[in-house]
Amino acid sequence: MKHKTFFWFFLPTGLAMFMFIALPIVSVVIQSVYAPHEAVIIEVENCGPFGCTTETTIDQEATAAVREAQPLGRFVGLDIYLDRAHLAVGEISEAWATASSMGEFWDVLFNLPFYRALAFTLTYTFICTPALIALGLAIALAVNSLHRHFKGLAIFFSLLPMIVTPLIGSLILFWMIDSRGILGNFISYLADDPDLSLKASTPLMWISLIVYGIWSSAPFAFVVFYAGLQTLPSDQIEAAQIDGASRWEQVRYVVIPHLMPLVTFVALIQIMDNFKVLEPIIGFQASAHATSLSWIIVNDLGGETRQLSAAATTSVLTILGVAILLSPVLVRTWRDFKSGAH
Amino acid sequence: MYFKTVALAGAVALTGTMAFADGHAACEIGARVSIVGNEFPAIQTVGANAQECQGGEVTTNLTADHQKINLPGMQGNPAEYTTAIIANSSIVALMNDDVIRPLDDLVAKHGEGLSKNQLITINGQVMAVAFMANAQHLVYRADVLEQVGAEPPATYEEMLDVAAKIREAGIMENPITGAYAAGWNLAQEFNNMFLGFGGSHFKAGTAEPNVNTEEGIKALEMMKALSEYMNPDYLTHDSNAANAEWRANNAAIMNMWGSRAAVLTEAEGTPQEVIDGTAMGGPLTVGSGDTPASTLWWDGWTVAKNISDEEAEATFIAMTHAIRPDMLNEETSPLAVWLIDGYEPTEKAQGVFAAAQASTIPYPMLPYMGLLHTALGNELADFMQGKESAEQALKDVEAAYIAAAKEKGFL
Numbered sequence: 001m002k003h004k005t006f007f008w009f010f011l012p013t014g015l016a017m018f019m020f021i022a023l024p025i026v027s028v029v030i031q032s033v034y035a036p037h038e039a040v041i042i043e044v045e046n047c048g049p050f051g052c053t054t055e056t057t058i059d060q061e062a063t064a065a066v067r068e069a070q071p072l073g074r075f076v077g078l079d080i081y082l083d084r085a086h087l088a089v090g091e092i093s094e095a096w097a098t099a100s101s102m103g104e105f106w107d108v109l110f111n112l113p114f115y116r117a118l119a120f121t122l123t124y125t126f127i128c129t130p131a132l133i134a135l136g137l138a139i140a141l142a143v144n145s146l147h148r149h150f151k152g153l154a155i156f157f158s159l160l161p162m163i164v165t166p167l168i169g170s171l172i173l174f175w176m177i178d179s180r181g182i183l184g185n186f187i188s189y190l191a192d193d194p195d196l197s198l199k200a201s202t203p204l205m206w207i208s209l210i211v212y213g214i215w216s217s218a219p220f221a222f223v224v225f226y227a228g229l230q231t232l233p234s235d236q237i238e239a240a241q242i243d244g245a246s247r248w249e250q251v252r253y254v255v256i257p258h259l260m261p262l263v264t265f266v267a268l269i270q271i272m273d274n275f276k277v278l279e280p281i282i283g284f285q286a287s288a289h290a291t292s293l294s295w296i297i298v299n300d301l302g303g304e305t306r307q308l309s310a311a312a313t314t315s316v317l318t319i320l321g322v323a324i325l326l327s328p329v330l331v332r333t334w335r336d337f338k339s340g341a342h
Numbered sequence: 343m344y345f346k347t348v349a350l351a352g353a354v355a356l357t358g359t360m361a362f363a364d365g366h367a368a369c370e371i372g373a374r375v376s377i378v379g380n381e382f383p384a385i386q387t388v389g390a391n392a393q394e395c396q397g398g399e400v401t402t403n404l405t406a407d408h409q410k411i412n413l414p415g416m417q418g419n420p421a422e423y424t425t426a427i428i429a430n431s432s433i434v435a436l437m438n439d440d441v442i443r444p445l446d447d448l449v450a451k452h453g454e455g456l457s458k459n460q461l462i463t464i465n466g467q468v469m470a471v472a473f474m475a476n477a478q479h480l481v482y483r484a485d486v487l488e489q490v491g492a493e494p495p496a497t498y499e500e501m502l503d504v505a506a507k508i509r510e511a512g513i514m515e516n517p518i519t520g521a522y523a524a525g526w527n528l529a530q531e532f533n534n535m536f537l538g539f540g541g542s543h544f545k546a547g548t549a550e551p552n553v554n555t556e557e558g559i560k561a562l563e564m565m566k567a568l569s570e571y572m573n574p575d576y577l578t579h580d581s582n583a584a585n586a587e588w589r590a591n592n593a594a595i596m597n598m599w600g601s602r603a604a605v606l607t608e609a610e611g612t613p614q615e616v617i618d619g620t621a622m623g624g625p626l627t628v629g630s631g632d633t634p635a636s637t638l639w640w641d642g643w644t645v646a647k648n649i650s651d652e653e654a655e656a657t658f659i660a661m662t663h664a665i666r667p668d669m670l671n672e673e674t675s676p677l678a679v680w681l682i683d684g685y686e687p688t689e690k691a692q693g694v695f696a697a698a699q700a701s702t703i704p705y706p707m708l709p710y711m712g713l714l715h716t717a718l719g720n721e722l723a724d725f726m727q728g729k730e731s732a733e734q735a736l737k738d739v740e741a742a743y744i745a746a747a748k749e750k751g752f753l
Binding site: 035036037038039041042043044045046047048049050053055056057058060063064074076079080083084085091111113174178179195197199200202284285286287288289299301302303304305306307309310 | 466
């Protein structure tokens with residue numbers, strides 16, 4: 001395509017991306033380096049149905065002038081990035097200096113909200129992504145080998161987990177793994193331990209979340225791979241068959257190499273998605289056992305006093321996290337593009 | 343033709359309700375009214391009553407997510423919402439951002455139907471009008487307690503004894519339930535227990551946290567002791583789940599919200615023994631203290647600052663009309679413990695009444711209380727699961743709160 005044609009072709013998309021992606025990111029970055037003004041607090045007498053008490057409140061007149069002068073709030077630079085709720089630099093260096101063993105240091109580290117969330121987020125991302133790719137591929141191969149009469153039905157049922165709204169899907173599973181639910185009861189019967197509860201155990205909760213993650217995202221991988229299988233040239237498979245390749249060898253040496261670009265694509269999208277895991281944690285009410293970066297953002301915004309700056313900071317850190325995770329794949333794609341151009 | 347008939351029928355129906363409304367009390371307003379608030383039945387009633395007013399459009403947006411939208415919806419100029427229905431905890435967020443107006447002049451002009459104790463004054467100015475009270479208190483199964491020969495507990499220590507008896511007798515494996523879900527609910531149970539032991543959340547007159555104290559540790563230890571008698575999933579049980587446990591005949595004692603008492607056993611399929619056996623008690627004390635381990639709450643309405651005086655006046659008239667004394671009838675009275683003149687407490691309201699009489703401490707109306715509540719909700723689950731000591735959990739709470747309070751400019 002000519003550069004000029006490309007420019008006009010891309011302009012509407014580019015404008016929309018600028019307005020709805022770039023500008024909000026700029027706004028979030030600005031918000032993360034500003035915090036609300038120092039509150040001027042005064043003691044007042046409050047009265048209500050239950051009598052009077054002396055309490056404190058914000059002196060609005062004193063604060064109004066400061067707000068007028070600096071509507072963005074006070075500039076705090078990277079203070080919020082470095083505080084305990086985020087990178088916790090002070091707490092970590094103190095723990096490094098005082099901890100007598102590595103184990104003690106890890107204990108302190110994973111007691112900090114950001115690192116605890118990061119630990120689960122990364123575990124979730126790196127177990128779910130490969131597992132759902134493998135499962136998606138297996139389903140695609142299985143459906144592809146079905147008789148054409150059954151294919152439509154099989155595709156529909158394979159897609160169901162993705163069609164179900166994530167929050168509803170996780171709620172249904174949440175009820176099933178309840179200690180009085182069907183799966184919860186079954187597991188406690190298998191383990192022969194009537195007190196066993198999935199929701200009360202951190203490792204079992206992590207496993208449930210990861211299983212949910214694979215279950216809900218595998219259909220995406222399946223659809224992509226299934227579409228890819230339709231473009232597989234039949235002569236290659238026939239050639240492999242004539243050479244005496246077994247079914248597994250055909251998959252290993254013909255099908256998978258053919259689908260490799262799609263695997264990269266699915267991995268890219270799913271790493272991004274899984275790094276932002278939120279719905280299952282909310283749906284499973286799992287925050288006592290597992291938190292994620294997105295959960296921290298929602299929690300900061302959902303309290304009675306909203307912490308906009310803290311939420312903005314976690315958002316920026318999430319964007320950086322996604323960028324770091326995707327960088328190897330992006331670098332490779334860029335290299336392929338460069339070598340392809342020659 | 344069909345359309346015309348339908349339109350006519352609608353118009354007739356509308357006139358009918360208007361006449362009905364006029365029959366109750368006239369409510370004339372001259373500007374728009376827009377209400378945002380929570381969605382439980384008592385508030386639905388208030389919203390519907392306000393919509394009886396004539397002369398201006400009255401819209402309501404009643405949703406469980408009201409706290410997420412009321413502040414942004416009142417920050418604009420003109421504000422989207424002319425009134426927000428809030429509680430003593432959530433008025434603070436509106437006060438902090440200065441989006442509600444003092445009501446003294448409107449009370450003088452149109453407030454003849456309001457009684458003095460409905461007016462919430464902050465620093466001498468009326469900032470909200472309360473219409474209902476709420477508190478957590480004991481709910482127990484009289485039949486189960488009788489079976490094991492126990493009196494209804496008056497303290498948390500007695501509650502543990504009763505629970506042990508019920509378990510020993512083999513009636514229920516986990517006789518205690520409650521709203522212990524990690525997050526807001528767990529933090530609220532801590533607040534109750536902490537105040538019951540005589541703790542105070544902040545160092546007097548400052549925003550410095552004061553929960554890592556002897557009272558805090560005792561409060562956590564009592565919560566842990568209670569949790570031994572709860573369903574192992576208790577950290578995921580909010581009020582809804584706790585009430586479901588109750589209706590399923592799985593629990594016999596709990597500390598529950600008064601606002602849920604009226605409808606606790608109403609759900610379809612509730613066993614008859616649960617309906618007959620459920621009884622209300624007052625709030626419990628703990629550690630031989632006098633102060634109940636509970637908090638008092640009010641729900642009320644405010645008027646936005648960034649609206650015209652006409653809209654403010656219309657809002658005040660409509661909302662006062664919505665909570666006028668003669669709105670109380672057989673249908674509305676049991677919905678809440680109304681703070682309205684002429685309200686007669688029903689059987690199910692006695693828990694909240696007992697809480698108010700036992701000089702329970704109102705939930706603190708402090709600008710930074712919400713931040714401490716959030717910090718408690720995030721950090722206490724580790725202790726409940728036995729992952730860390732009470733001291734460490736409370737140290738984490740204070741550290742998390744301090745980071746948040748520094749960000750918001752309170753420290």
